Amino acid sequence: MGFFKFFKREEKKEEQQQSLDKGLEKTRTGFFDKLTRAVAGKSTIDDEVLDNLEETLMASDVGVDTTLDIVERVQQRVKRDKYVKTSELNALLRDEIAQMLQDSTDPTATEFLAQDKRPYVIMVVGVNGVGKTTTIGKLAHMYKQEGLKVVLGAADTFRAAAIEQLEAWAKRVDVPVIKQQMGSDPASVAYDTLQHAIHEGADVVIIDTAGRLHNKVSLMNELSKIKKVMGKLLDYAPNDVMLVLDGSTGQNAFEQAKQFSLATEISSLAITKLDGTARGGVVIGISHQMQIPVKYIGVGEGIDDLMPFDKKDFVDSLFKA
Numbered sequence: 001m002g003f004f005k006f007f008k009r010e011e012k013k014e015e016q017q018q019s020l021d022k023g024l025e026k027t028r029t030g031f032f033d034k035l036t037r038a039v040a041g042k043s044t045i046d047d048e049v050l051d052n053l054e055e056t057l058m059a060s061d062v063g064v065d066t067t068l069d070i071v072e073r074v075q076q077r078v079k080r081d082k083y084v085k086t087s088e089l090n091a092l093l094r095d096e097i098a099q100m101l102q103d104s105t106d107p108t109a110t111e112f113l114a115q116d117k118r119p120y121v122i123m124v125v126g127v128n129g130v131g132k133t134t135t136i137g138k139l140a141h142m143y144k145q146e147g148l149k150v151v152l153g154a155a156d157t158f159r160a161a162a163i164e165q166l167e168a169w170a171k172r173v174d175v176p177v178i179k180q181q182m183g184s185d186p187a188s189v190a191y192d193t194l195q196h197a198i199h200e201g202a203d204v205v206i207i208d209t210a211g212r213l214h215n216k217v218s219l220m221n222e223l224s225k226i227k228k229v230m231g232k233l234l235d236y237a238p239n240d241v242m243l244v245l246d247g248s249t250g251q252n253a254f255e256q257a258k259q260f261s262l263a264t265e266i267s268s269l270a271i272t273k274l275d276g277t278a279r280g281g282v283v284i285g286i287s288h289q290m291q292i293p294v295k296y297i298g299v300g301e302g303i304d305d306l307m308p309f310d311k312k313d314f315v316d317s318l319f320k321a
Contacts, residue, residue: 019307020317023299027280028318031060039086045078049086060278061250063285070096094319097284101311104293106267109143109204112239119151119197119205121230121237123190124270125223125260126244127211131272131298133162135244136206137169138306139296144173148203153193154179155186155226158210166208172303176200186210186222187229194233207238220263227264242295244270245286248277257290266290270306272298283314 038052039045050071057067073096074089109120122139126132140150152170156162160182170177178193190207197205209226212219230237243266245253253271260266269292274280287294294309 015304017313017317019299019305020297020313021320023275023297023305024280024314024317026276026278027060027274028320030278031056031281031318034059035089039089042086045074045086045089049089050075050078053089057281060281061285062281063251063254063289066100066285066288069100069288090319094315097318098311098315100284100288101314102287102291102293103311104268104295106240109148109239110146113148113203117236119194119202119234120239121194121205121207121234122240122242123207123209123223123226123230123238124242124244125209125211125264125266127256128159128162130211130244130246130249130256132211132244133165133169133208135270135272135296135298135306136166136208137173138298138303139206140169140175140204141173141303142306143204144175149201150175150204150206151193151197151200151202152177153190153205153207155189155193156208156210157182157184157186157189158212162208162210187225190226191229191233194230194237198233205237223264240267240295241265242268242270243292244272245282247271247274247282247297248279250277250279250282253282254286254289257286257292261290261292266292268293268295270294270296270298272306275299275301275305280318 034056038056042049054071112120143150154163154166180189243260297309298306
């Protein structure tokens with residue numbers, strides 16, 4: 001690797017870390033304020049500290065099951081090591097939380113394309129208002145910055161606004177978008193998009209889908225049909241079914257994750273709007289409880305503020321003094 005390429009990559013990583021630190025500021029501040037109160041006046045981790053820790057994690061939207069698991073893990077460490085100072089709690093929590101976050105075992109787009117296969121296909125799901133279309137636009141920008149040829153598919157034909165929003169992002173990022181009229185068969189749009197991508201030698205295809213949850217059976221049938229139709233063209237498609245969640249909704253994001261996992265098989269998560277909330281603990285809870293890796297997080301409104309999720313960087317930022 002050339003010096004300038006290495007320098008540019010390191011510079012980009014530093015910028016992303018700064019964005020991550022800024023984006024998690026509200027979560028970090030709220031969490032540490034509560035954690036400081038949890039251990040106030042205590043030199044060692046006792047039952048009272050553990051009870052206060054439980055309340056702190058719950059208040060940070062980590063979720064009931066994950067909170068209980070974390071507290072139990074800390075309790076086991078305290079029992080094993082006999083005497084654990086409260087000053088060691090941060091390091092202990094950092095270790096346990098990092099172990100809970102799921103790692104993705106699926107190949108990334110870059111790894112997949114290195115096998116001389118293309119296109120890499122992402123089907124994006126999520127309810128309206130979570131930042132789904134914005135996430136798609138930012139993903140397209142990210143891949144294009146890497147020198148990849150991207151095609152978008154407007155398969156959310158239930159709302160005219162969804163098609164218009166995707167078109168606006170496609171124009172902004174300068175990538176093609178394949179669409180049909182509002183009310184068209186979403187599977188037909190997905191098929192056309194994939195066919196176009198194959199013909200044009202595109203590297204990445206991103207398919208938008210409708211986010212209706214009021215009728216799970218209808219949603220399940222629709223998503224299944226889209227996958228089946230794409231499979232006729234490419235037997236491996238989609239490579240990734242990505243669920244977009246709004247991190248600021250806390251426990252509602254948990255519920256959406258559960259509902260969508262009933263409608264289709266989710267392989268990754270993108271969690272948005274973390275910069276505007278103190279509920280960043282939801283990242284830990286959803287990944288742990290759903291056993292689904294977080295692939296991207298949104299920490300700002302800028303086009304570069306959607307970043308690949310790195311659990312070490314996330315935990316380091318969360319516990320940064």
